[in-house]
Amino acid sequence: MLSEFPGHLAQAASEARDSLLVVVGGDGTVNEVVNGVAGAGAEIAVLPCGTGQDFGRTHGIPSRFDDAVRVALGDERRTIDLGRVELDDGTSRFFANVASAGMSGAVARRANGMTKALGGRVTFFYALTREFIRWQNTQVTVRLDEGVRREGPMHDVIVANGRYHAGGMKLAPEARQDDGLFDVVTIGDVTKLDFLTTAPKLYSGRYLAHPKVELVRSSFAAIDADVPLPIEVDGEPIGTTPARFEVVPAALRLRVPAA
Numbered sequence: 001m002l003s004e005f006p007g008h009l010a011q012a013a014s015e016a017r018d019s020l021l022v023v024v025g026g027d028g029t030v031n032e033v034v035n036g037v038a039g040a041g042a043e044i045a046v047l048p049c050g051t052g053q054d055f056g057r058t059h060g061i062p063s064r065f066d067d068a069v070r071v072a073l074g075d076e077r078r079t080i081d082l083g084r085v086e087l088d089d090g091t092s093r094f095f096a097n098v099a100s101a102g103m104s105g106a107v108a109r110r111a112n113g114m115t116k117a118l119g120g121r122v123t124f125f126y127a128l129t130r131e132f133i134r135w136q137n138t139q140v141t142v143r144l145d146e147g148v149r150r151e152g153p154m155h156d157v158i159v160a161n162g163r164y165h166a167g168g169m170k171l172a173p174e175a176r177q178d179d180g181l182f183d184v185v186t187i188g189d190v191t192k193l194d195f196l197t198t199a200p201k202l203y204s205g206r207y208l209a210h211p212k213v214e215l216v217r218s219s220f221a222a223i224d225a226d227v228p229l230p231i232e233v234d235g236e237p238i239g240t241t242p243a244r245f246e247v248v249p250a251a252l253r254l255r256v257p258a259a
Contacts, residue, residue: 023047043077046061048062078177081177081248107127107232156185161182173208181217220246
């Protein structure tokens with residue numbers, strides 16, 4: 001079936017959660033289906049054809065259609081965690097790959113309003129560059145497991161369940177989707193010069209070596225800021241901080257390539 005309106009695929013997936021669901025699309029499409037079946041023991045296969053394709057990239061699902069079909073027809077499965085975010089306005093949303101609060105939310109909003117003719121990588125990097133020029137870092141508080149707290153001027157907070165985001169940026173190179181933990185990346189008070197020297201390293205994961213970047217593993221993250229920050233999940237804007245993110249362990253079965 002084809003999606004006819006926002007939320008249509010979530011509704012349809014919830015009615016067919018006992019079947020194998022084949023998702024044809026990008027990260028936003030996967031997100032809709034996940035929100036219809038999360039926690040129900042459902043099984044999905046993905047045929048990536050969207051802008052970012054980062055969920056498929058995280059799991060090694062081929063971008064070539066015929067190869068992805070073979071994976072969907074195969075017998076190899078992986079049980080993965082999902083994430084869930086809750087906002088103060090009552091919004092609750094599952095995500096399969098990566099969520100964030102800060103400039104990434106603004107980038108997602110801009111990218112979703114642009115033509116995708118040049119592909120996901122160019123679209124997201126252009127949106128990133130445009131937003132960075134105008135972005136103002138703000139005071140952010142992040143609370144994590146075991147009383148860990150990070151506070152100060154920040155540019156972005158990445159809550160990663162998967163490894164890739166925004167058209168191939170390797171934001172969490174060692175994230176696993178079956179360990180019950182997020183890789184939470186805080187990007188501190190970076191400057192325009194930081195951006196110029198570090199942005200190319202986003203695609204290799206080497207940006208994590210920057211002294212203003214820190215990675216902490218945690219099963220939840222609560223984020224608040226002096227100025228409400230835009231939030232996105234799997235590339236879809238959903239609202240603003242404050243927000244609480246938590247891991248939902250072993251919530252979905254996924255068809256993956258053979259090891």
